[in-house]
Amino acid sequence: MxxxxxxxxxxxxxxxxxxxxxxxxxxxxxxxxxxxxxxxxxxxxxxxxxxxxxxxxxxxxxxxxxxxxxxxxxxxxxxxxxxxxxxxxxxxxxxxxxxxxxxxxxxxxxxxxxxxxxxxxxxxxxxxxxxxxxxxxxxxxxxxxxxxxxxxxxxxxxxxxxxxxxxxxxxxxxxxxxxxxxxxTAQIVAQQPRKASGRPELTEAAIVVSGGRGTGGNFEPIEGLADALGAAVGASRAAVDSGWMPHTFQVGQTGKTVSPQLYVANGISGAIQHRAGMQTSKTIVAVNKDDEAPIFELVDFGVVGDLHSVLPAATEKINERKN
The missing domain is CATH 3.40.50.620 (HUPs)
Incomplete structure (x- = not known):
């Protein structure tokens, strides 16, 4: 063989x-x-x-x-x-x-x-x-x-x-x-290790929790849910272009491609550029207050609501179950 x-x-x-x-x-x-x-x-x-x-x-x-x-x-x-x-x-x-x-x-x-x-x-x-x-x-x-x-x-x-x-x-x-x-002929003359976040590497994580324009720049609910699930944090291009998150967090055609067991998209409309980076995820959940957002065409489970209310409530319940 x-x-x-x-x-x-x-x-x-x-x-x-x-x-x-x-x-x-x-x-x-x-x-x-x-x-x-x-x-x-x-x-x-x-x-x-x-x-x-x-x-x-x-x-x-x-x-x-x-x-x-x-x-x-x-x-x-x-x-x-x-x-x-x-x-x-x-x-x-x-x-x-x-x-x-x-x-x-x-x-x-x-x-x-x-x-x-x-x-x-x-x-x-x-x-x-x-x-x-x-x-x-x-x-x-x-x-x-x-x-x-x-x-x-x-x-x-x-x-x-x-x-x-x-x-x-x-x-x-x-x-x-x-x-x-x-x-x-091409030699590395300097390198700086990335600061450890305590979370899994985005492209390797089994669970990814991402935020988009709907966060309004407040990623605390995203990070809280991610920490409760032991997940990596991602971001849409809109969030990165707005300066809310570094480019290393971007999921999409011009960012990183992920394929986790669970992908949670929060405040993300679901533009084709973003979908290209996460569409092969095994299970997709979306939270968005716009019930006509394109992301809902793709998901396994969808929640129509304000992520700033939904995510803290979900995080609280998850932490209760863990304890």
Missing amino acids: SEVLVVVDHVDGAIRKPTLELLAIAKRLGEPAAVFFGGSDKAGEVSEKLKAFGADKIYVVDDAEIKGYLVAPKAEALQQLVEKAGEGGVAAVLFVSGYEGKEVAARLAIKIESGLITDAVDVEADGGAPVTTQSVFAGNYTVKAKVTKGTPIITVKPNSTSPVEEAGAGTVEEFSATISDAAK
Whole structure:
């Protein structure tokens, strides 16, 4: 059975949940083989976690040589891994569908002359060939696609499936990649870690509570409900353009795309730009005092009312249940 390479998304060795979701998808397609770019001192702990969620093999690529550079060195290392396996040796390469994941995936696809599919919301095997499901044209259509040339390169949105805790063989192999000077021309000269909010990452959260123009700039009810639910906070473009929330909170076509189990839209009209960023959510709830708001065409549950009254009442009831 061919290997399915899963590129590990992590922060200083702390594996993010979408990687574990990719391992569950990889099991459908072949033998899950994780690729960890990081320090050798983190390899043991990381390997145990990956093994617990089904990785049959873990390739450890020490990032000492490539740390501090942009994504080109990672693409070169992955190219060498794929070429090492030979023809038919790798069934697919899976990435988390984020900014870095999509850029590395695109570079890798060019290097190995293979097809690329981005933002898949599901991946299944069809006679051994991965078949993806995508939500396209602002979520108005669902399409099936497969790569017809080379090794399929696929980026998958977070929350597309659930992690499966099932131990794999967990064989660890250190892989030394040869990185060209050309790949090291773009270097990171400074970086600043994002301030921790105590809430989940927006694109990875199982629950997202968003606010729009209807908040009037007061996001306290949004944040209160989010904290009661253990959710991430999002915002519409109107709220961001008004300066009420930073762009990093924006959900939509020009912001972040989310696909949580539950999406709560508050004071958001439901313009196509916003819908494009959240339409694949499993369950959608809207609170809006305009009963003709377009968002109500999309939702599973709708509440016609003032969010400044509805949300505090809902938050109070949730906290009562939790206590």
